[in-house]
Amino acid sequence: MALSGVRVLELAGLAPAPLCAMILADFGARVVRVDRVPRSAVAADAQGRGKRSLALDLKRAAGAAALRRLCRAADVLVEPFRHGVMEKLGLGPEVLLEENPRLIYARLTGFGQTGKYAKSAGHDINFLALSGVLSKLGRKDENPYAPLNLLADFAGGGVLCAMGIIIALYERTRSGKGQIIDASMVEGTAYLSSFLWKSQNLGLWNRPRGENLLDSGAPFYETYRTSDGKYMAVGAIEPQFYEQLIKGLGLDSDKLPSQLSFSDWPRMKKMFASIFAQKTQEEWCSIFDGADACVTPVLSFDDAVSHQHNKQRGSFIKNDQEEISPRPAPLLSRTPAVPSFKRDPFIGEHTEEILLEYGFSKEEIAKLHSENVIEFSKPKANL
Numbered sequence: 350m351a352l353s354g355v356r357v358l359e360l361a362g363l364a365p366a367p368l369c370a371m372i373l374a375d376f377g378a379r380v381v382r383v384d385r386v387p388r389s390a391v392a393a394d395a396q397g398r399g400k401r402s403l404a405l406d407l408k409r410a411a412g413a414a415a416l417r418r419l420c421r422a423a424d425v426l427v428e429p430f431r432h433g434v435m436e437k438l439g440l441g442p443e444v445l446l447e448e449n450p451r452l453i454y455a456r457l458t459g460f461g462q463t464g465k466y467a468k469s470a471g472h473d474i475n476f477l478a479l480s481g482v483l484s485k486l487g488r489k490d491e492n493p494y495a496p497l498n499l500l501a502d503f504a505g506g507g508v509l510c511a512m513g514i515i516i517a518l519y520e521r522t523r524s525g526k527g528q529i530i531d532a533s534m535v536e537g538t539a540y541l542s543s544f545l546w547k548s549q550n551l552g553l554w555n556r557p558r559g560e561n562l563l564d565s566g567a568p569f570y571e572t573y574r575t576s577d578g579k580y581m582a583v584g585a586i587e588p589q590f591y592e593q594l595i596k597g598l599g600l601d602s603d604k605l606p607s608q609l610s611f612s613d614w615p616r617m618k619k620m621f622a623s624i625f626a627q628k629t630q631e632e633w634c635s636i637f638d639g640a641d642a643c644v645t646p647v648l649s650f651d652d653a654v655s656h657q658h659n660k661q662r663g664s665f666i667k668n669d670q671e672e673i674s675p676r677p678a679p680l681l682s683r684t685p686a687v688p689s690f691k692r693d694p695f696i697g698e699h700t701e702e703i704l705l706e707y708g709f710s711k712e713e714i715a716k717l718h719s720e721n722v723i724e725f726s727k728p729k730a731n732l
């Protein structure tokens with residue numbers, strides 16, 4: 350796999366860092382998740398695929414020293430705490446990079462390492478809000494709406510941090526040097542929205558929220574309820590696709606206002622809604638499948654797994670616990686990701702094997718254990 354041989358240490362956190370490290374594991378990195386001792390009340394990594402777990406108390410001097418030793422032999426460290434936490438533990442980047450100048454020290458936070466909010470707690474919705482992007486999301490006359498925690502936590506956070514790590518690994522092949530990655534979810538989300546920023550003078554976004562082309566203002570970029578209580582997604586932007594949409598709906602474009610007549614959009618949306626409400630989702634699929642109208646069913650998770658297209662591509666996988674999840678993306682032709690089919694690791698399940706692998710002796714491990722600096726776990730559920 351593309352990242353074979355890359356050793357990653359992930360300090361356990363909430364949603365974004367676990368995704369970042371799972372991506373690295375899916376593509377071949379050997380990822381060790383460093384879990385808390387004593388266990389945290391919010392300890393539940395649903396993104397542990399392909400990782401092993403080492404339970405280590407970083408607040409004890411011997412625990413922090415153990416992490417320093419692990420970092421001397423690692424390629425990447427991913428830490429998810431607000432600024433100052435690692436420094437307080439004596440595990441700041443100056444210390445770890447001095448001991449291992451090749452280390453890539455990835456700091457995945459909401460607000461970044463500097464600035465007024467660097468030490469503030471926050472969650473996805475806060476980062477999305479500060480990036481400016483949340484102000485654009487939502488329907489007309491409604492409050493801004495955060496699409497789960499997909500945008501800041503995962504896209505602007507986990508994915509962009511993984512990209513930063515890959516870029517730094519690539520650069521290290523030339524310089525031989527590691528570096529610090531300051532991955533702020535506010536900035537990651539803002540960066541993802543570059544198109545919105547850079548297209549402002551195109552007149553696409555100058556109307557109030559919910560009245561623009563892609564924010565549910567346009568009748569041809571919307572979801573519509575079907576007679577069986579399901580939904581269809583319509584994305585017929587270009588005129589040739591819009592024409593196919595109109596045809597599929599049984600309408601005559603000569604008798605309709607022009608596609609880009611903003612003032613007619615509310616009326617057109619009502620008309621489309623009443624037409625979509627007359628057939629089931631399946632009936633609409635049989636009309637639009639194969640037509641270039643950019644109309645697709647809105648699928649539940651179950652329906653997505655069993656949809657013919659996704660089945661043909663093997664887009665979802667099942668692990669040995671029968672748990673279904675999306676296959677890693679993108680597909681690389683020669684060195685594709687090979688996701689683990691084993692269950693996610695229990696906290697502390699691999700403590701001993703990891704420490705041995707990183708050069709600790711059996712005696713050292715026994716001492717750490719007797720002092721409760723590390724924990725071993727018997728295979729039982731985390732929750």
Ligand SMILES: C[C@H](CCC[C@@H](C)[C@H]1CC[C@H]2[C@@H]3[C@H](O)C[C@@H]4C[C@H](O)CC[C@]4(C)[C@H]3C[C@H](O)[C@]12C)C(=O)SCCNC(=O)CCNC(=O)[C@H](O)C(C)(C)COP(=O)(O)OP(=O)(O)OC[C@H]1O[C@@H](n2cnc3c(N)ncnc32)[C@H](O)[C@@H]1OP(=O)(O)O
Binds near residue numbers: 407502
């Ligand atoms: C919207 C998402 C968040 C989704 C979260 C949900 C997935 C979970 C939230 C509630 C969970 C459920 C609940 O807990 C009940 C059940 C519990 C059960 O165990 C599992 C099932 C549950 C139902 C459980 C299920 C799920 O887990 C939940 C539903 C997000 O937006 S995530 C993004 C969050 N933001 C960031 O990542 C930005 C950067 N980070 C931060 O701002 C902060 O880290 C954060 C997230 C605000 C947390 O702040 P906190 O004060 O708690 O932490 P820090 O300041 O970072 O400091 C960490 C302290 O921990 C010490 N420490 C770390 N590692 C170790 C170690 N190995 N050993 C010892 N100590 C360690 C560290 O030294 C710090 O100590 P100090 O505070 O003393 O400095």
